Amino acid sequence: MAGMLVAGAAWSAKADSPEDTGRQPLAVEAVTAAHASELVPGVITTTPHARYLSLHARVAIEAERRGWSSSHRPDFRRLLRRCEVVLAAASLHHLNRDQEQHQRRAGWRNPHGVNTIAKALDKHGGVHLDQLAQDYSTVAEGFYGTYGGIEATLSLINPGTIPEPGQAADAEALSALDRIVDLADGPAALAEADLAGTADLCLCAVSGAADGTALRRAYFDPRGPDPELAAVHRASAAVLVAALAGQQVDDNVDLLMDRLCCYTADLAGVLASTDHEAHALRWRGALLRNWSVWAWRMIWAKLVAPLKKPGTRKDAADMFVAGLPNIAVRQALRDELPPTMDAGGVLKPAEHILNDQVGRNGGEWSALQLLQLLAVGARRAGELDGLSRNAFLRYDESSMGPGWVRGWIDEHTDQPLPDAARSLTLGLFNRAEKVSRDKMQWTRTGLRMPTRLRVVGDRLRLEGREGDAAASLRLETFASVLHQLGVLERSGDGSLWGPGPYSAEVGA
Numbered sequence: 001m002a003g004m005l006v007a008g009a010a011w012s013a014k015a016d017s018p019e020d021t022g023r024q025p026l027a028v029e030a031v032t033a034a035h036a037s038e039l040v041p042g043v044i045t046t047t048p049h050a051r052y053l054s055l056h057a058r059v060a061i062e063a064e065r066r067g068w069s070s071s072h073r074p075d076f077r078r079l080l081r082r083c084e085v086v087l088a089a090a091s092l093h094h095l096n097r098d099q100e101q102h103q104r105r106a107g108w109r110n111p112h113g114v115n116t117i118a119k120a121l122d123k124h125g126g127v128h129l130d131q132l133a134q135d136y137s138t139v140a141e142g143f144y145g146t147y148g149g150i151e152a153t154l155s156l157i158n159p160g161t162i163p164e165p166g167q168a169a170d171a172e173a174l175s176a177l178d179r180i181v182d183l184a185d186g187p188a189a190l191a192e193a194d195l196a197g198t199a200d201l202c203l204c205a206v207s208g209a210a211d212g213t214a215l216r217r218a219y220f221d222p223r224g225p226d227p228e229l230a231a232v233h234r235a236s237a238a239v240l241v242a243a244l245a246g247q248q249v250d251d252n253v254d255l256l257m258d259r260l261c262c263y264t265a266d267l268a269g270v271l272a273s274t275d276h277e278a279h280a281l282r283w284r285g286a287l288l289r290n291w292s293v294w295a296w297r298m299i300w301a302k303l304v305a306p307l308k309k310p311g312t313r314k315d316a317a318d319m320f321v322a323g324l325p326n327i328a329v330r331q332a333l334r335d336e337l338p339p340t341m342d343a344g345g346v347l348k349p350a351e352h353i354l355n356d357q358v359g360r361n362g363g364e365w366s367a368l369q370l371l372q373l374l375a376v377g378a379r380r381a382g383e384l385d386g387l388s389r390n391a392f393l394r395y396d397e398s399s400m401g402p403g404w405v406r407g408w409i410d411e412h413t414d415q416p417l418p419d420a421a422r423s424l425t426l427g428l429f430n431r432a433e434k435v436s437r438d439k440m441q442w443t444r445t446g447l448r449m450p451t452r453l454r455v456v457g458d459r460l461r462l463e464g465r466e467g468d469a470a471a472s473l474r475l476e477t478f479a480s481v482l483h484q485l486g487v488l489e490r491s492g493d494g495s496l497w498g499p500g501p502y503s504a505e506v507g508a
Contacts, residue, residue: 025432025451025466028296031395032471035286039279040236041229042154042219044146045472048109048480051087051203052147053218054211057156057169058177059083059144070161081133081142082184088117088136089127089190090180090198096121098199104490106204107480112136112143126191129184154218155225167225173214177201207486207502216485220506234507235279237487240479241508242270244497249490253476258287258352265346278387285384285391286473291351292377292402294470299370300432301468303425304452310459317425320367321418329420330413332368333375340379347383350376371421378406400431482508 059080068076088111095102113136120127139145151157155168165171180201183190199205206212217224219233243260244253261283264270271277306319325332338350354373358365381402384392396403412420436451453460482488482500487508489500499508
């Protein structure tokens, strides 16, 4: 998160990068993060490759075998970084020679450090480990820093200055990666001939290898170190496989989960057990709530975008409401919403209807459509029950949840929409300033407060661009892991999803 030196009481920032999707200026994303942590606890958005998990566990085993203690941290880092370079080089070498097979088994995501390592392969046909191990990542411990928390959650490692192998680190199964360690520990230069026989070390080969078996056990085995964690992973895998089966691999994973969990009348007819049905209802609440979170993110980004040129809060609010129809809040945010439920009590895809309208109109949400998306979420609060409602209304006391929006609509129901929206957006500036002040901290250079709005005299100027992407429920990353572990697979022509060869093994 970028910050900025604050002089006195000014609310001021100078962005360190042109765009930031993680600043969370309205602090509405906590509910999405909580849902993701509960429903896919062994995944974060930056951990799409299953084999890095087993590689790091294998390096932890190697460190233990060598008797390394905290004083050997430089040795650990050197071995780890060289191993990550070997894994990436082997994967890129295989991708270059059998792209169809690689993508059918591993997807389109490239290994970490791809730009640096691919450039070396293209130029030299091989890699120089010492040089690339320095260049491929600016983080001292490579991508262990990214994957380590997940590896600890799965009991693959016990974290420390030098990680130790965890309870799920099966040394015999992880020996499938011995050759990566041997290559990383050998001569600095790996020629193309050295990489020619490494297809079995590719990211795409993990599902059928012994370390893939170990990873499936770590995620899904109810007899493992954390049966409750395994149960959650099994249930989420089952729901996701059902949602994707027969669907185009290019389709949005979150929208496919929406269609199954949120708008399917007979979940019992689609899912194999009542436990999976109950889990789909939890996903229903999380998925529907995330539409409201996304609406707030887009509203803020749209509101402050004109401040690329200095202006006042009132200027920004006036521009936001300029395109709104001069009708009552009741008409715009109740009467003219897409249908949200049919006569039989089945939810209708109002969120998708709005999203599709935007897509047909060039992809930019209007202020009216954003407010209507919030209003749909407010209506959902009265349409859900049981597990779905409990999940949907989490953190509703945060003053921007669906219950709060419903109250705001009730309070302003007879007011002209532009007037009500202007008041709402001016209030968002106050909230964003409070969020930034709550995150202030002292640094070596002074008091820093994260915000992109910089005070210029009596005006504000936006530095960079506020992120407006949907907050992540980690489903795309979970699908990538399931795909690589053989729980999901692509059809022969690569176009459709289906249950993989190991789907039954994990209860999916």
